[in-house]
Amino acid sequence: MKEKSLSGNIVLNAIKTFMSIGFPLISFPYISRILQVENIGKVNFVISIINYYSLVATLGLTSYAIREGSIVRNDIKKRSHLFDELFSLNVITTIVAYILLGISLVWIPSFQEYRSLLLIYSLTMLFNAIGVGWACSVFEDYLFITVRSIIFQFLALVMMFLFIHKQEDYYKYTWIMVFQVAGTGVSNLLHVSKVHRFKFTTKIDLKKHIKPVLTLFATEIATTIYVSSDTTVIGFLAGDYYNGLYAVSTKIYRVAKQMLAAILQVAIPRLSNYYNNGNMKDFEDVIQEVGEMLILVLMPIVVGIFYCAKPIIILLSGIEYTEAYVSLQILSISLVFAIIAWFLSQCVIVPKKMESLMLKTTAFSASVNLVLNILLIPYGKQNAAAFTTMISEAINAGIYLKYAYLHLRITELKKQIVQCGIACVLMIVFMSIIRYSLGDTTLFLMISILGCSVIYILTLLIERNSLLFKYLHAIENRIKVNRE
Incomplete structure (x- = not known):
């Protein structure tokens, strides 16, 4: 396969990410004002719960598939066999996730109030499974990814303005988010099928795949704990109102994170290919370029968000969400550690197949995060949740830096x-x-x-x-x- 321009891929992914930022900046001020704090809090709580079941559905397969697929992408026979194995494994894990969700809906009393919303949003697990988005990344097909993303985000935006007009429309809001994931997934499958037609197979080499997949799965569990546990704990210990406030600050935080991730995502397949094929000079050159680019973009974003947190909150969500500005300032500092950790883990640790280090690091930081959430959220509400996220990200960044230091031109x-x-x-x-x-x-x-x-x-x-x-x-x- 002809190697595509890294800078071109970065530009395409940056466009996609810019549009991913632009559409929420248009829709979220409208949505947050119409649905109000408590209903936004309900939707945010449901998303955090489904995220746990989505972990079982994906089982760490996305990162593993991108890495392994990038290594064999030029060998059609090996690539085809690997794609069918990983697709089939993903189907099986998604079925398991739905079984666990069904049991939870019966036995967990706290889920009863949110049952309908949970079932609706759980459809994202199905469409993510059949969507094989990882295959598009393996082929570095960022032109398609960009166009597809813009189309479905635009359609979702139009639907929000057409169908959401009162507080009770948070169910419609959830359906629209599902539609966006569904459209993306189906279009991915149709597009990749031009190169490879996915087939379900029971001939899965579990001995080869299970250890790295489960290690990455355990790492993602730990990551989700410190990404989603704050929202979950706020929901249980503080209520929907504070979840609504936290939803606004985390929305802005994640938008900034997505924009910076655009630089990283396009480099991961290339880095995996270089490292596992022994091209160490190219490997370290790409790491250096990506690192310098992240610094160039990260620093002004962090300074801008911290200094302008209050007017950003008011502009995007209204005066009634003003209390969220302190948590946004804390999360802006967390953004520094989060991007450093993400850069080092995805661009150095994953290509070097050091999954066990990622697991130990993330498990430790997640444990610290969960304990601090339980101890501090009853007192500090959304600000405490932001603080625990910052601590967790700082722990990750510090540990990864120790092991990736040799590949950086300091x-x-x-x-x-x-x-x-x-x-x-x-x-x-x-x-x-x-x-x-x-x-x-x-x-x-x-x-x-x-x-x-x-x-x-x-x-x-x-x-x-x-x-x-x-x-x-x-x-x-x-x-x-x-x-x-």
Whole structure:
């Protein structure tokens, strides 16, 4: 298979992610105002519960399939056999997940109030299973992924404005989210079937797959505990109101995380292929480029969210959600540790097949997170939940850094941090002046976004930031080629 441009893939995935951010920024202010805090809290609680059953349904197969599929993607016979094995295993685990959900709905009293919502949203497990999204990543088919994502997000957005008009419409809101997942899954299956027609098989080499799959599964369980346990614990110990507040801050946090993940996701198949085929120089070159790019994008986002947390909350969800701004500020700091941990784990640890390290690390941080959630949430509500998330992400980042250190060119990364740090300081000075004049208003937020963007880019140009100049030269060369 012809190797596709990494920078091109990054641009495509960035477009997809930008649209993934843009559509919620349009819909969520409308949805949060119509459904109100408690109903948003109910939906958020249901999503957190289904996330646990989705773990059983996926069983760690996504990361494993991308890694193993990337290694054999140029060998049609091996690739076809692997795809059918993993697809069949995913079907079986999804059936098991539905059985466990059915038992839970009968025996867990707390689920009775949410039974209908749980059943509706559980359909996402089915469509994720048949959607084989991991196959698109194996083939690095980011043009299709981008177009498909935009189409179904747009359709979901239109449906929200057409069908959601009163507080009781949170059921319709849940159905629309299911529709988006269903459309994505079916289109994935149809698209990949042009290259490989999936067949169910009972001839699964469990001896080969079961250990790494279960290790990644256990890691995802631990990850979900510290990603979703805060919402779950708030639901049980504090109530739907505080879950509604936390839903707003986590929505913004996850949107920022998704945007930064766009840089990482396109590199994972390439890194797995390089490392497992012995191309260590290419492996470390890609790690370095991705690391520098993350610093370039991460630092201004974190500074901007922290400094503008209150007007962001008010703009996106309304004045009644203002209490959520402190938890958003805490989560903005958590974003630094989360992206560092994600970068090191997905770009270094996973390609090196160090699943056991990921499991031990994530299990430890998840345990700390769960204990702190139970102890602190009754007192600190949504702010305590954000704090425990930050602690967990910091633990992950610290441990992964210890094991990935040898693959990083620290001197070059430090230079990038210093240059971006100076630009961020100038951003803070600018925002402080504007806030003094305008206060925490929407106008302050708009001026800050535009002004800080200009200040940040100009500062990097003055500093002659190597990565920025590299991409500017690449764009210039592409324009010249097109003219010729």
